[in-house]
Every structure is written in structure tokens, then in C-alpha cells.
Amino acid sequence: MKPKETMLNTLLKDKKVVSSNLSSDEIGNDHVSANIETPLRDDAFDMSNAEKIKKIQSYFKEIMETLGLDLTDDSLKGTPERVAKMYVQEIFSGLDPANKPKIALFENKYQYDQMLVEKDISFYSNCEHHFVPIFGKAHVAYISNGSVIGLSKLNRIVQYFAKRPQVQERLTIQIAKELQKALNTDDVAIIIDAKHLCVSSRGVQDGNAATVTSFYGGKFENDATKQEFLKYIEMKTQY
Ligand SMILES: [Zn+2]
Numbered sequence: 656m657k658p659k660e661t662m663l664n665t666l667l668k669d670k671k672v673v674s675s676n677l678s679s680d681e682i683g684n685d686h687v688s689a690n691i692e693t694p695l696r697d698d699a700f701d702m703s704n705a706e707k708i709k710k711i712q713s714y715f716k717e718i719m720e721t722l723g724l725d726l727t728d729d730s731l732k733g734t735p736e737r738v739a740k741m742y743v744q745e746i747f748s749g750l751d752p753a754n755k756p757k758i759a760l761f762e763n764k765y766q767y768d769q770m771l772v773e774k775d776i777s778f779y780s781n782c783e784h785h786f787v788p789i790f791g792k793a794h795v796a797y798i799s800n801g802s803v804i805g806l807s808k809l810n811r812i813v814q815y816f817a818k819r820p821q822v823q824e825r826l827t828i829q830i831a832k833e834l835q836k837a838l839n840t841d842d843v844a845i846i847i848d849a850k851h852l853c854v855s856s857r858g859v860q861d862g863n864a865a866t867v868t869s870f871y872g873g874k875f876e877n878d879a880t881k882q883e884f885l886k887y888i889e890m891k892t893q894y
Pocket residue numbers: 782783784785786851853854
């Protein structure tokens with residue numbers, strides 16, 4: 656095994672922060688995230704959703720037939736259309752800016768000036784290198800700069816960026832940047848703890864590995880604030 660693979664696996668097993676501390680070379684050439692923006696073509700939205708579904712349906716049918724599957728079978732014949740609809744309308748719907756959650760801010764009337772933590776936000780995404788699921792929990796925190804955001808919007812922002820072909824590092828940064836912009840503050844922190852089926856169900860087939868990525872902006876770069884956030888995430892909530 657090459658040294659860089661050993662290093663990545665060790666980090667994955669220890670659930671240490673993988674993204675921000677490793678260069679793309681250390682991460683290895685199968686999981687490089689090159690850009691904060693999802694790489695989209697200029698003509699990404701020229702076609703309507705209905706046209707995209709039709710096209711993907713015919714391509715997916717060809718993939719299935721190439722694999723040797725008999726598409727006249729009752730159980731299989733609807734699959735190309737199901738997959739095409741699922742791609743466009745569900746699991747990759749976050750590619751389309753039209754689906755971005757509308758964010759309404761409220762005045763921070765309570766003068767609450769501590770951090771707000773929304774933890775254990777479930778999300779489902781897909782690895783852009785293998786098109787298999789990534790799923791896990793996101794923990795999001797911010798310190799109000801005079802305005803507050805509806806709690807469910809935090810979930811919706813996480814889910815919007817998750818519904819794209821993704822790498823976890825980019826997902827983390829996209830959520831953080833969006834929150835910083837929406838809340839007009841740098842004081843945002845994110846931790847994402849996720850399973851990648853491309854690691855567990857194929858390749859090295861390590862079912863125990865989890866990947867943790869983090870983002871600490873503004874006041875969260877201060878060690879005490881960061882530790883407070885981490886303590887809330889570890890805290891067992893009673894309900
Ligand atoms: Zn992958």
C-alpha cells in the first residue's frame with residue numbers, strides 16, 4: 656500500500672478531520688475536490704427538466720442493456736424512467752438554483768448573543784466520483800450578528816447542497832459560505848460526519864470508516880468557542 660493511502664485510511668478510521676488538513680495530493684486522486692463551486696456547464700439549465708428526464712432515461716436504458724439486462728422484464732422496464740426522475744427531481748435537484756431555499760431572516764429580538772447549535776441534521780448525498788450515496792449528520796452553529804434564521808432553514812440549506820453529486824469537503828464549505836452570506840456574519844461552524852458507500856460497499860470495503868470534515872469561521876476560530884461547539888455536539892440531548 657502506498658504511504659498516502661495508509662495515511663488517509665488511518666485518518667478515516669480515527670475519524671479525524673480529513674478535508675481541511677490534507678492537500679489534494681495526500682487525499683489521493685480518487686477523492687480530490689478542486690473547487691468550492693460545483694463544476695457546472697454554461698448550458699446546465701438550457702434544457703427543461705422534462706427534456707433532461709427523457710434524455711437520462713434513454714441513456715440509462717442503454718447502460719442497463721449494456722450490462723445485459725432484459726428491459727422487457729416487468730420489474731426492470733420502468734427503471735430507466737424511475738432513475739431519470741429521481742436524478743432530476745430528487746437526489747440531484749440541488750444543482751438547480753431555482754430550488755435553493757428562500758431564506759427569511761428575523762430580528763434577534765431576544766438579544767440572544769450565544770451560539771446557536773442545530774445538531775444531527777440528517778442528509779443524503781451522492782459521491783461525485785462514483786455516484787453512490789454519502790449519508791450522515793451535519794452539525795451547524797452560528798452566532799447571531801443581529802438577525803436569526805428559522806431553524807428548519809438550516810436543515811433545508813444542508814439538504815439543498817447535499818442534493819448534488821458531491822465531495823464532502825465541498826459540501827461542508829458550500830453550506831458554511833451560504834450561511835455566512837445569509838446571516839451576514841463570519842461566525843459559522845459546521846461539522847459533517849458521514850459514511851461513503853464508495854468506501855464501504857466497494858473499493859476498500861471498509862464499513863467502519865467515517866469521514867469528518869469541519870469549517871470554523873470568525874469567532875469559531877477561537878479555541879474556547881470551538882471547544883464549546885464541540886461539547887454541545889457530544890452532549891447527549893434529552894427529549
Ligand atoms: Zn466516491
